[in-house]
Amino acid sequence: MKIHEVDAREIFSRYGLPVPPSRLIRKAEEAGEAAREIGCPVVVKAQVLVGGRGIAGGVKLASHPDEAVQKAKAILGMDLKGITVEKVLVARAVDIAKEFYVGMVVDRRSRKPLMMVSPAGGIDIEEVARTTPEKILKIVIDPLWGILPFQTRRMTSFLTGDKETAKKLAPVLGALYAAFMGVDATLAEINPLVVTPAGEVWAIDAKINIDDSSLFRQKEVAGLRDESTEDRGEVDAREAGLSFVKLNGAIGCVVNGAGLAMSTMDMIKHFGGEPANFLDIGGSSSPDKVLSAMRIILRDSNVKSILVNIFGGITRCDDVARGIIEAKKELGMEVPLVVRLTGTNEDTARNILAGTTLISVSTMEEGVTKAIAAARGR
């Protein structure tokens, strides 16, 4: 789950990281008041869940309150990578002498928390990883200990030769680790972590992604989800206990199982079609989930046919078949529906479907090719 910069800054602040003061505003006029409260110069930053805000013009400096209002006016309502800016952060600006990158992830290879630091801060870290990977130091952290002092020394000396700066960086790294572990983050980044000419250390940006599986025990953080910019289908799917990702094609898919759902999309492409979505109804194939799934898919006007691909195993295919027929009736569906059901009672299911306009198939390949053909006919 992504959260806005303002919320990430607040979390970092709570864990003792040095975050400059800021105010969140929704109306340009409020920027002047905010700038006066915090003290100028300030930076006005669009709060949208996309990267590259600065380059896209969503981050602007202001040296006095009136200018802050101007900049806020320019940014609010702006379209940034398809999202309309509805709120901005007015934050105290600091002078920058050095910019570092510090970040944390769960490293899948070592199966441990991993901290990454680089003296090449303020730029796209993926670019640094691609072109100058030697500028990134990765430290695997044992959760039994947290960051050990020798690891802190390695990281600070990698970042700077200045002893005073190193002394100030050490607690920042520890606080970042504590924040990451404390909120069940999958990613926590400060880019850039800044050193001012006077030697102060400030985190002037903040990004945290939260592990979706931890939300049941991160109640406060769970409330920070911003659904307003998410695809409506993805929001509804989550509520219905389904996984859904919207794509651009004409063949809608309803599948039980994420790997099988990905393979269904892949097979559609392989046979010359374009998938309209990824949709996993989970390990079961209960009729109400199929109904929710079809309802979400049918909102997409690009969809010209739907393939239901269910490898039922233990699930009774005749129950699923009846559920699909009910769903079609209830939704008044006209889009052709191709149904593949494999598993217990699949022959009964096929007999049930034979008397309807649903196209019944016995293999995934047959389902995909018939769904593509049905879409072409429209």
Add this chain to the structure above:
Amino acid sequence: MSILVDENSRVIVQGITGRDGAFHASQMRAYGTKVVGGVTPGKGGQKTDDGIPIFNTMAEAVAETGANASVVYVPAAFATDAICEAADAGVALVVCITEGIPVLDMVRVLPYLRERGARLIGPNCPGIISPGKCKVGIMPGDIHKRGRIGVVSRSGTLTYEIVHHLTQSGFGQSSCLGIGGDPVVGTNFLDALELFAKDEETDCVVIIGEIGGSDEEEAAAVIASGYPKKVASFIAGRTAPPGKRMGHAGAIVTGGTGTAAEKIAAFEAAGVEVAATPGEIVDLVKRLAPVRSKRT
């Protein structure tokens, strides 16, 4: 021989009185698995409809039954504790079906299990089956057939799809291991390859991977430096858009890495053919391990 589970496995079902635990305990038992007990705190002393004894704790269950494996059908909020309890009770193999366990819990659980000599399979997996011998998990037993193909996969129903094709074409399986769809799992492709390498009943290994992480790439590197069995593979997610979680918590392309294309390239560079569709796996296996199962 098969790997990890066979006729000697004595299995405790953790969460046996829950809806999934009860149903699958019964299914496993019907398949022939030696389900020797179940655990639900507070329900100790009772028996299931099948007559399986229920215990309050794993320690009691293991002491009474001599169990050497357990399978966890416990909700995400309590599953980590169940896994730890099983390891603490001396169980050597813990299979966790549960989806939705926090990643950091898995990070902390793995050393805990290693210290106690326990292996975790999963979480978020269908389990493991050695056809004809033992099934520990939720997979439909009747699509499997005993044979000499080892299958290891990050998926559930996609595994069944491929196993179904293999069985229909006469290629039975020695063991089918679901390692799960989460980003941090107890047993990965490398572990599975190691186990299959030592298994006299496995001639050929089928690896079913997907986007996210670098497990496939690491497996490919090991195979490239010399692996004693034939390997074929299928990778799901060629058409997955970057940055989106495709159902499984671990199925996500981040920072441009973990793409299906990279995994396919890594396997091909290691001499492992990658099927374009699930069904095509049969063609690859035919070329690699032409001996089919004689048993049904």
